[in-house]
Amino acid sequence: MQASAHTDAHAHTHDAHHHEPSFLQKYVFSTDHKVIGIQYGLTALSFLLFGFFLMLCMRWQIAHPGQPVPLIGSLLEILIRNTDGTPLLAGGQMSPDVYNIFGAMHGNIMVFLAVVPLAFGAFGNYVVPLQIGAPDMAFPRINMASYQFYLLGGLTWFASIFIPGSAAQAGWTSYSPLASTIASYGQAFLLVGLVLLITSSLLGAVNFIATIIQLRAPGMTWMRLPFFVWAQFVTGFLLLLAFPPLEAAGVMQLMDNLFGTSFFLPTGLAVGGKIAEISGGGSPLLWQHLFWFLGHPEVYVLILPAMGVVAEIIACNTRKALWGYKSLVYSVLAIGFISFIVWAHHMYLTGMGTKISAFFQTTTMIISIPSIIILTCLFISLWGGSIRFNTPMLFALAFLPMFGIGGLTGLPLGFAAADLHLHDTYYVIAHFHYVVAPGTIFALFAGIYYWFPKMTGRMMNEFWGKVHFWGSFIFMNLIFQPMFFQGMAGMIRRMSDGGIQYAQKADAKLIGGLDKVYFDLHTVILWAAVGLAVCQIPFILNLFMSIYKGKKVTNDNPWEATTLEWQTPTPPPHGNFTKEPTVHRNPYDYSLPGAAKDFTPQNQP
């Protein structure tokens, strides 16, 4: 069994596994999709925590502008330095530069290093081959390379914070010319890291799609695939086809930054009051187009795997089949396709013509339809179920309204007229964070609690799981709900002083003024964020302690689920299945009339 799983023993016998793999072979340079999945997971969770830490510093600065960052201010003062070697956080205070650096890195890290690798790299890697009954990914060594490129890209970004002049400052969007006119190598590091990450996701996407097409077990027809696999399949295509234009753009911006080209720099560009010594003739809008061609599908890269996780958990914990499986599948395919032609709704304020605006408004409204179908199917799936309220189910249930809020508040942003008012305000921040933070991240927490027993053979602690859930649920909403009000009142984002300019005119009647209550909300948000941080402590402890101390599972299928990943030994050995599974039925055959138990696994005749 173990020896037969050698993937490519012909040409490269020297790197094939021996009977007793060394520590390095087993845990570091492993080609086993399960090990790679866990590597992705742990790395991504670390970056998630780091991105959260950057945000805490920013929220402190917003609520208490100019006051030294407590506890770690003096450490940051030593670590983060300007190009001339002077500290960027003099006296531990966050300068506007540092605010911009933390903002840019928070966005980039959360999207590219935390959520996508967790949703796609970790869960996709671990679960997809198991769910389709495959022994591994189609290309195990490419899979390993995918993780290594990801790690390298992530470390490049992390290291860039500590170079003289520190990291990129131009937001996760890296709009030119801003991104090409800041005198530090931060942006170059960002772009090099980005190219590495795109390489990683390209390798991953090719692998996932090829695996799902080619390695489905006998009897695992397309319409018998668990919804999670469908979600990952579509996500794979989004990564495969949306990322390359950003790679092209990244290379061009790198040329602008390092070789003095003018791809995105217009004629007559002035920097610091002087006409820049460049050829000019470039187009800043070209960057925006290429960036958002990735940027929008990327949103669905964040959300589709989360929907997949939630669907699995809901089916299992309601003990009934998902309502409208086919609608779910067609909707996810439709989302995948339409998500490629909505991108310029991020660009209404560039002054595009009304015709092209109308086109993108229309596609943007259309894409909300399949999203709502998915959400509706998941809600209806709850109807009449005998629901088990365990920790994974609580997170999965919370995902539904949270994603609902995030999605519906996006509609006004999809209309050019409403967007004129809301663009670049805190409303936008609240909107997309509702989708990604209480949305996707809750789904990912749900996934961790749900699949943990398969990975380790032990359960995570339910009590601390529930503490984690309720704390996170309350504080997440306390963080993001106030931002809707701030944004609708007109408070713009990306202000390093947290709104002193509003405070000085704390009179709603003045133009540019805001009622004091709106910036008092900053304090609420800060302490809610601190509360959220505290609520993650039980999770972190629970995650690591349960590996050794958790309650042992009594069988391979502790949740009594139907899909194939639960029909393997726990944890699954190299090669996954003791014998090739044959699939006889649909993915969610729960509570079949006349069946012996309330679940009938897919491989049961």
Added chain:
Amino acid sequence: MEIPYTSKPRPDTGLYNAKVGIWLFLASEVMLFGALFSAYILLRVGAGEGTWPHGLLSIPIGTFNTFVLITSSVTVVLGWASLQVGNFGRYKVYQAITILCAFGFLGIKSFEYRDKFKHYEVWLKNPITVHQGGKEVQTDRLLGHIEYEGHHPYFWNTARLAGSPEIKDKNGKVVKAAVARVESFKFQPDPIHYTMSPKEMAHAKKESFGHPHQEIEIKASDVKRLSAFVPSHSTFFAIYFTLTALHGLHVLGGAIVIFYIWGPGAKMWKTDPQRYMNRVEVSGLFWHFVDLVWIFLFPIIYLL
């Protein structure tokens, strides 16, 4: 359990794994080059009057390189066909030609690059009179070669003329030596400029054929801008170098893979011939794609 369909095709899809993999990869490559071609069109359409160079690349060299790449493409597919009838020796010969063509292509391309790095455009503060296309012309923009202290320098630009002081690090060690300021340099102007139409350029070239360059002396103080034909010269050269360098990297990568399969990896022909043929086919598909990109690159960059 072993990974299935590494050499035999899966019955329902009719494909083996690597074939699905390579086509997915190529799909992503289509998007990559598609985005770069979009950028090319957008930059070109948006270029201001007289800022989009044309006719500065050598068409004979480009045409020759096209032939080289087409040849390598046909030898790849002929080599694969030879393997199908079990003729390993013939395959070795064909694929050797492929690899030679690949490195020939890169060699020629690097000569082309080098040529550009010492070819200049100078923008003058005041127009001067030069001989172009059989007549005297007033112009403030000249293409040509620089001669300075007996050399044809590479990579000069406006800043280079002003020179730069010595740079020392904290310990007083010299990090960068001082560069002397340039007072004036000799310039051998071309008879053409890309502000002419293609027809005028062809005419000017014909008129000046056989005449030696008329050398002029240009004072650094008269120079508004100086740039070699490097990426920062203009958006044209920016996209030219980006596209061809990226394409060149693909040629290099493809050549290395084909070489590996041809040389050290050829043992597999004995142990698993079907899988070996698959590898040859898959690397061939990539190679044809690289050829296909060049088929579009050549006209849009050299000819149009």
Added chain:
Amino acid sequence: MSDHSHSHGEAHGHSPEEVSKHKKVYIAVFIALLIGTVVTVALNYLHFDSKALTIAIALFVASIKATLVACYFMHLISEKKMIYVILGFTTILVIALMVLTLTSYAAFPNGTVTH
């Protein structure tokens, strides 16, 4: 690991006659590509007055060459359905990228972008 070492040629099932027929096609395509290149370059030396015509002809010939390479060298003329589906989507998306980007660019009020 050894169960597919005997499967030489089986996957494609091409007989020597078929293969030699294919080789003739490859040579024919090769010659067509050479001719196409010569034609493009030769037409370029004619310097048509219409820029649009020059561009149209060059791209037309290039498209024919690309189609030949894709169909015969890359065997897309007789490929499996799955490959067509993948490439079909890719084609639609790359066209969407080009067309929508250029349209939105052209849709700006005159002069605000380029100068």
